[in-house]
Amino acid sequence: MRILALALAFLSPLRAQVTYERMLNAEKEPGNWLTYSGNYSAHRFSPLDQINASNVSRLKVAWTYHVNSLQKFEATPLVVDGVMYLAEAPSNVTALDTRTGRPLWKYRRNLPDDLRVCCGQVNRGVAVLDNLVFIGTLDAHLVALDARTGEVRWDTVIAPYRSGYSITVAPLAVKDKIVVGVAGGEYGVRGLLDAYEARTGKLAWRFWTIPGPGEKGHETWAGDSWKHGSAGTWVTGAFDPETNLVYWGTGNPGPDWNGQVREGDNLYSDCLIALDADSGKLKWHFQFTPHDVHDWDAAQVPVLVQDVVRGQKRKLVLFPNRNAFYYVLDRVSGQFLLGKPFARQTWAKGLDDSGKPIRVPGTFPTIEGTKVWPSVAGANNWYSPTYSPKTGLLYVAVREAGSIYYFGEAEYKAGERFDGGGFRNIPEEQEWGAVRAFRPATGDVVWEHKLFTPPYAGLMSTAGDLVFGETDEGQFFALHAATGKLLWRFQAGGGQIRSNPMSFLSGGKQYVAVALGNVLYVFGLE
Amino acid sequence: MIWLALLLLQQPPLLDLPPANPYTSPADLEQGRKLYLGRCAGCHGPAGDGGKGSNLAVPVLPRASEDRALYTVIRFGIPDTEMPRSLMAPREIWQVAAYVRSLGRIRTDAVPGDPARGAELVRGKGGCLACHAIGLEGGVLGPSLSAVGLRRSPAYLASRLLDPSVDIPEAFRMAELTTVSGRAVSGVRLNEDTYSIQVRDLTGALQSFWKSDLVSFKTERKTPMPSYRARFTDSELQDAVAFLVSLRGQP
Numbered sequence: 001m002r003i004l005a006l007a008l009a010f011l012s013p014l015r016a017q018v019t020y021e022r023m024l025n026a027e028k029e030p031g032n033w034l035t036y037s038g039n040y041s042a043h044r045f046s047p048l049d050q051i052n053a054s055n056v057s058r059l060k061v062a063w064t065y066h067v068n069s070l071q072k073f074e075a076t077p078l079v080v081d082g083v084m085y086l087a088e089a090p091s092n093v094t095a096l097d098t099r100t101g102r103p104l105w106k107y108r109r110n111l112p113d114d115l116r117v118c119c120g121q122v123n124r125g126v127a128v129l130d131n132l133v134f135i136g137t138l139d140a141h142l143v144a145l146d147a148r149t150g151e152v153r154w155d156t157v158i159a160p161y162r163s164g165y166s167i168t169v170a171p172l173a174v175k176d177k178i179v180v181g182v183a184g185g186e187y188g189v190r191g192l193l194d195a196y197e198a199r200t201g202k203l204a205w206r207f208w209t210i211p212g213p214g215e216k217g218h219e220t221w222a223g224d225s226w227k228h229g230s231a232g233t234w235v236t237g238a239f240d241p242e243t244n245l246v247y248w249g250t251g252n253p254g255p256d257w258n259g260q261v262r263e264g265d266n267l268y269s270d271c272l273i274a275l276d277a278d279s280g281k282l283k284w285h286f287q288f289t290p291h292d293v294h295d296w297d298a299a300q301v302p303v304l305v306q307d308v309v310r311g312q313k314r315k316l317v318l319f320p321n322r323n324a325f326y327y328v329l330d331r332v333s334g335q336f337l338l339g340k341p342f343a344r345q346t347w348a349k350g351l352d353d354s355g356k357p358i359r360v361p362g363t364f365p366t367i368e369g370t371k372v373w374p375s376v377a378g379a380n381n382w383y384s385p386t387y388s389p390k391t392g393l394l395y396v397a398v399r400e401a402g403s404i405y406y407f408g409e410a411e412y413k414a415g416e417r418f419d420g421g422g423f424r425n426i427p428e429e430q431e432w433g434a435v436r437a438f439r440p441a442t443g444d445v446v447w448e449h450k451l452f453t454p455p456y457a458g459l460m461s462t463a464g465d466l467v468f469g470e471t472d473e474g475q476f477f478a479l480h481a482a483t484g485k486l487l488w489r490f491q492a493g494g495g496q497i498r499s500n501p502m503s504f505l506s507g508g509k510q511y512v513a514v515a516l517g518n519v520l521y522v523f524g525l526e
Numbered sequence: 527m528i529w530l531a532l533l534l535l536q537q538p539p540l541l542d543l544p545p546a547n548p549y550t551s552p553a554d555l556e557q558g559r560k561l562y563l564g565r566c567a568g569c570h571g572p573a574g575d576g577g578k579g580s581n582l583a584v585p586v587l588p589r590a591s592e593d594r595a596l597y598t599v600i601r602f603g604i605p606d607t608e609m610p611r612s613l614m615a616p617r618e619i620w621q622v623a624a625y626v627r628s629l630g631r632i633r634t635d636a637v638p639g640d641p642a643r644g645a646e647l648v649r650g651k652g653g654c655l656a657c658h659a660i661g662l663e664g665g666v667l668g669p670s671l672s673a674v675g676l677r678r679s680p681a682y683l684a685s686r687l688l689d690p691s692v693d694i695p696e697a698f699r700m701a702e703l704t705t706v707s708g709r710a711v712s713g714v715r716l717n718e719d720t721y722s723i724q725v726r727d728l729t730g731a732l733q734s735f736w737k738s739d740l741v742s743f744k745t746e747r748k749t750p751m752p753s754y755r756a757r758f759t760d761s762e763l764q765d766a767v768a769f770l771v772s773l774r775g776q777p
Binding site: 366367368369406408409410411417419420421422423424425427428450451452453471473474475489 | 560561563564565568569578610612613614615617618718719720721747
């Protein structure tokens with residue numbers, strides 16, 4: 001009888017389906033990790049506490065999975081009921097058994113050999129909805145796989161890859177739709193954010209991040225520059241079911257460092273956009289860096305919290321921007337509430353009352369080179385911050401560095417790089433980094449854990465009073481969430497760490513997973 | 527090898543590069559000069575005769591004897607060195623390449639001095655081999671001199687013999703540290719991260735420390751190499767430079 005019940009439970013299609021309701025209530029099933037950032041508010045917080053500040057020193061490798069690629073390994077795996085869905089570079093998916101680490105199925109995509117990617121053939125993860133797993137590909141398709149077999153259910157072209165489009169972002173399942181963005185900011189694409197019907201792969205809505213003729217904002221682009229103005233959407237956003245808005249950061253205007261061919265504010269580049277989840281209509285936008293000439297994409301993860309600002313409890317969105325300013329916006333209206341530097345910066349005297357930067361003259365790129373902080377990679381980048389509802393703190397891996405920015409030619413040719421300049425490190429500058437804990441409403445720093453070099457990987461906080469993070473020197477570590485004290489560390493052999501941690505239960509035991517170098521590590525208590 | 531594989535993987539096909547530089551007009555050279563002064567001169571020197579970066583004012587560049595190779599080096603940099611990649615437009619890269627080629631044509635150094643006497647000075651009075659290797663002889667504290675004549679101009683070598691503390695390579699940063707047990711260690715920093723540091727000490731031994739086990743440590747771009755201003759006469763300096771310039775590595 002018990003066996004029959006188990007078999008029924010296992011076979012029941014309801015059990016296997018990742019419904020929208022389950023994602024809405026992700027907190028009720030802490031053993032799973034159903035969306036890129038763990039929940040729709042993009043907290044990258046695990047409510048699990050088996051691994052905690054008192055026992056994390058006993059954390060050991062449970063199993064590893066080597067990917068068959070030397071590209072940067074940027075993916076956050078998802079875990080659904082004991083199965084891990086892992087995106088692998090360049091555009092592949094593997095389902096792994098979380099108990100043993102053994103593959104269950106593999107999807108391997110044949111890609112053309114004339115891809116246009118600026119920064120490595122990477123992928124940041126998959127989305128799941130019902131019995132489907134979704135991956136965006138470097139040839140700019142969105143593909144739905146059967147979660148049980150890995151077979152292709154549908155395959156939709158998002159945009160022509162030969163024009164410079166690619167997809168590296170993890171899609172986000174919202175209601176019955178899959179929201180997906182594009183990369184291509186160094187190829188002069190016209191940016192877009194799309195939603196597809198999850199069941200059929202049909203386009204539900206499209207938002208062009210650069211307004212066309214006659215649309216509001218079009219006038220912020222000189223001449224025809226809007227046609228190749230970039231503004232990609234390559235980092236997964238957040239969703240608030242109460243406002244019914246999808247929050248998504250947009251990338252740099254193109255060409256990156258030559259602003260002369262695109263005079264104007266260049267909307268909606270370097271913005272946070274808030275779109276109606278059903279229609280894709282723009283509810284509001286906030287532009288962090290108008291007329292950006294430093295490649296400071298607002299391609300960061302927006303973090304949704306509630307807190308008191310200016311004497312009133314509000315629905316907020318927190319945005320530690322690549323341009324080195326920390327922003328707090330009202331996420332219902334888009335109103336700017338607070339902004340201040342959270343790392344060294346030399347390009348703005350400050351922000352005005354509306355949140356617009358007051359630029360320091362002489363900070364634009366030149367042929368001879370212009371020294372500016374933060375660096376081209378920014379004070380923050382695509383990797384994830386984390387918010388712990390337990391401590392009420394926001395944690396960010398901060399980069400302290402500058403760059404020398406160069407102005408260069410920018411002539412658009414379809415499918416070729418369109419960046420108009422370049423950059424280099426500042427000779428003799430001792431770059432460094434830190435994990436910093438911020439009070440969300442004020443941006444005040446509560447503690448910091450200094451890092452020898454600027455990090456390029458994200459954080460996860462847990463109910464076990466832990467913040468997990470990575471150095472750029474090969475280490476994965478755990479800090480005390482309240483104090484920043486180093487509690488545990490693991491050297492994974494150096495090399496590039498370009499990923500974010502996540503946590504899940506398997507067989508009732510908590511594990512922490514993270515991609516280090518070209519290996520997925522899964523850690524557990526002995 | 528892994529670096530090479532990575533480099534190849536990350537490079538788009540270069541097969542469509544023309545075999546010879548298509549941008550070599552006087553206007554291209556002038557634009558190349560401007561770009562060079564902004565992006566390259568910081569390391570390679572305004573005249574291209576080297577500095578932190580290698581000497582480009584030579585008839586044959588060791589890593590880029592032909593134009594396509596030079597383009598590739600400028601575009602993708604040299605892994606595991608401080609030579610970065612560049613995001614300049616293809617035409618701009620060719621213009622810089624054209625200017626770099628012109629550097630080697632402008633001047634060929636007739637080096638005064640006697641290399642044979644220089645060899646004696648380097649091996650004898652100068653004491654250079656206590657720290658530097660030439661082929662199979664010499665020490666490991668400083669960089670090898672086996673092929674220094676390919677990388678450095680005579681003027682650069684002379685100036686560094688007089689003032690060795692300028693342009694210390696990042697790979698030869700000196701570390702000085704003291705452990706909790708009171709042991710003091712100095713040496714070349716080989717690696718460092720947030721939590722640990724690795725050094726090759728003055729005896730050549732490889733050592734590693736957790737930073738939490740150190741009471742103090744610092745790393746500096748400085749060198750134990752003495753100035754030869756007072757140790758060599760002017761003519762001895764010329765002779766030593768003549769010898770060093772002749773060091774072109776194993777045939």
